[in-house]
Amino acid sequence: MSAAKPNVQINEDYEKLYGFHVPEHAVFKAELGLDEGKVRQISGMKGEPSWMLDFRLRGFRHYRQKPMPQWANTELLNSIKFDDIYYYLKPTEKKSESWEDVPAEIKETFDRLGIPEAERKFLAGVSAQYESESVYHSMREDLQKQGVIFLDMDTGLKEQPEIVKRYFGTVIPPADNKFAALNTATWSGGSFIYVPKGIKVEMPLQAYFRINAKNMGQFERTLIIADEGAEVTYIEGCTAPSYSSDSLHSAVVELIALPHAKLRYVTIQNWSKNVYNLVTKRAIAHEGATVEWLDGNLGCVGEGERVYSESGPTPIEAVQPGTRVWSFDESARQWLLCPVVARKDSGEQQVYEVRCSNGRAVRLTANHPLLKIHRDPSRPKKLGRYSLRWTPLEELSVGDWIVYPTALPTEGVVHRFRQPVLNGHFTGKNQYGASYTVNSHARLPIALPREADEDACWMLGLWLADGDAAVIDGNAGRPRFGRVGWSVPRGDRARRRLVRLLNQCVGKPRLSERKDGHYFRVNSLEFALWLKANGLSSGARRKRVPGWAFTLPPRMRLSFLAGYLDGDGHAQNRGVTVKSASRELLSDIQALATVCGMHASAVHTAQVKLDINQTGQLKSYVTHSLALSRVQTLRSFLSPRLRSRVKPARHPQHYHSLTGLRATDLLPETAGATRITAIHHARMARTYDLQVDGTCSFVVNGLLVHNSRLTMKYPGVYLMGRGARGEVLSVAFASDGQHQDAGAKMIHAAPDTSSVITSKSISKGTGRTSYRGLVKVYPGAVNAKSTVRCDALLLNPESRSDTYPTMEIDEKRVQIGHEATVSKIGDEQLFYAMSRGLKEQEAMSMIVNGFIEPFVKALPLEYAVELNRLVQLEMEGAVG
């Protein structure tokens, strides 16, 4: 196994990836459909003062000049319709001041979080942004009297131009990075908070953002100023229920704590579904001021990746809680169907594509663990040097072996075919106006199977390869005629069996053959509708393997696959290769073959020149191909001719033998090991994560992955004035096999500054947490003090916690402390709580909740509720 690190170093590259610095070697420029005229128009429509227009134009110029970072999705940028921004700026919706007028969706968000209505109203100020337009805005009267300003940014500019002018863009200037520049040019909406001198706002102010339109760029701009001696807490929660993959969120958040002010900023993004990319956030703490920062995020699987569930492969975004998905139970070493507890939308994130030697590939975020076959050469050979270990993608390298399912054991259910509803009678009228009933000739007798059997499955598999169907509507718009056809020529290997089967259904006279003998069809509306009703739609690009085929009993599944291969497959050595014009269909076949225990390659795409229609002219086609190997179980289902061409297996089938490893010792029959052949830096993608009950893992694209859950991002505080103070408090929870990061960035740029980073982490089972942080002290920042506290709570003896502090200290007279405490849930604590009547699990979660109490205390109620719920969810199955 290679010891080389993969090209995935998300933590090291954090600054680059998340926009603090933009590499200068990037090349292309995107036009974006944005020009100076549009910027002027935006400003004009908003009726902004001229200095803001100048500011926007400056941002626009910087945007044009700055190179595009390499990692950016230029297609996405090009697809932004800047005209839409005008649309959303139209005051189509009035801001509502009362609870009744708040959109139902936002109320639902509160419902989802389980907040009683009375308490919701109690929350000090609630501002909600709906498609850039603030629709609900209210402030407690006493706050208003105190002069606290909490407005959306547009209104803020109108009503408080002096304050805005003074601070806008001072923390993150337009030239900071390309996306900050874009935001400066096009910003709309966001929050504006100003807390006057000496005012202490006790209740947290909060905003909910919603993004729910396609091609919708959100360029919100948040500016929070705590004037001298003021105190304020701001909570940002984002919801993006149907935020589509081709939209962009590029926000700028500037926090300013003026001398001796105290500012606390909380984001818990994924707990309420957030969009997280291209956001520039920074805080500045002036003399004697304090900035506290809490920030949370989740890692996930890319949109469109297919999760293997009980009803066949399902795109991850369509997996509903309650669906049972395939999962690996490590202790029993078997594949299980486990229910999904929750699906999380984790917004746009950087994903990486992992390709494996068995042809499977999946797109994941860097923190997603895969089950790796770990080799420890220091162990005695007798005890075995290999073990299974969940390892996050960022720590995997090309050459590592990971576990995947070779066959998913399922008894299967016999599919009962849906029968189409047919209108058997029509009303006819003669020329004198008398009406009479006409029997539809679509009702000619046809004996279609009621439930699946091997023959029916084979026939439908073959239809998927070579068949077509059409339904023609009559005058009344109702289906009138239908036909089902096969291009199975005379003498084809599948012809005899097909004809025999069709005879049983419709009788020989109903088969009409084309003159050339290459094609024949059955004219039956009922047949055509029957296919449609059972998920088989005609058309080369529309054909898909219906979901029920994945859940058939093994023999029927194999028959279905054999039928498809009898149509489109050809023998190649010991396997079968299949070509198709539809990539989707082939990936379905890939999944079906996997479920049947075969080895499926990746779907390869090629451009070929063919003369399919025998017109004498070559035409260019895009064709996809897929190679299936280890097809022994399938052989007996294939037509004799194809079977005779597939060479029998040389040896009885064995699973991957790794050098020096008997993989069979580690893995059950139904699991194999595959080598990672490449890890690519892929584009930003919409990502999701699943919480699977019990095992916490699931099968995506034929590879086993673990859910990633909570990880922390690294908020940064710049301590610019003498005596400024920064504090970051974070919590991370790693359960079995996970590796969670928490951390912070503190920049000391003035004397007597102090910072405290408190990282609380909980590890359960084989979970592992890490603290990674940067403390930088610039020359001249004498007497800077920094304390890093890492408290780890380990729930099991196998749990683990590490700290990786980075200190860049360019000043000698400083005090930098790093303190790490590790505590275990003692038997004594547990016994004490249990002796008072608490069940073991209750006692555990109570102790864990107590541990993170300092974090929870800093949150407003609904987040605290949500966090406690999350901990409870994480704690389930912790014991017993």
Next chain:
Amino acid sequence: MTKESEMDRPLLAVEGLHISVEGKEILKGLDLSVNAGELHALMGPNGSGKSTLSFCLMGHPKYEITAGKIRYRQEDIATLSPDERARRGIFLAFQYPTAIPGVTIANFLRAALRGVRGGDVPVKEFRQTVKTHLKALGIPDAFMNRYVNDGFSGGEKKRLEILQMAVLSPLLAVLDETDSGLDIDALKTVAAGINALRSPQRGILVITHYQRLLNYVKPDAVHVMMDGRIVRSGGSELALELESKGYEGFRLPTAPIEVGA
């Protein structure tokens, strides 16, 4: 036994109990019987196995019963988990209560009460119950918002134990050296708490080193425990005898003699 109770069977009956911790035998055939309505004092020198007995009664997983039986209301409770015992009405006031940082006493008590009752406790009722007991024990209300035993003084810890006992109102209360480390005022409060709990339905086992608690709490029986078994049982006068003679006077000759209770 010194006193006949209405119930003909004892509330707690320990018969020939042998207990090992990590292979080392600590209790070596202990017999003890506590009837409802009685308060027993268990006295003995350090390392005689008093705390082992208390932990074992509560079901600490570390203590292994190698022989003998523990019957509580005629039921063998040896296999029950601590929470199941608590639900049946057994309570242990710890000698060294454990801190649970971040968990407020209010939350802890409410969860405990919910656990013991096996159902939810109305907030109003809970508040009232707690308030009454706080007042009786002379504990300020703000106490409820502190974290369980986190940074508590010795006296505060013991008071919390008594408060929990009062709120949970168990049928069998075992107090493990609740008097140790207390000043005289705290001792009186603790004693008052114990006395308030005395009732014909309840059995109380007070484990202590010293006689001084027994000045405030009148025991129905006193047992002297040495080297893993009870060597002497008697009335409250035994405690005074112990005070004057010291434990040495009770030390057994080389071969242990069975002393009937």
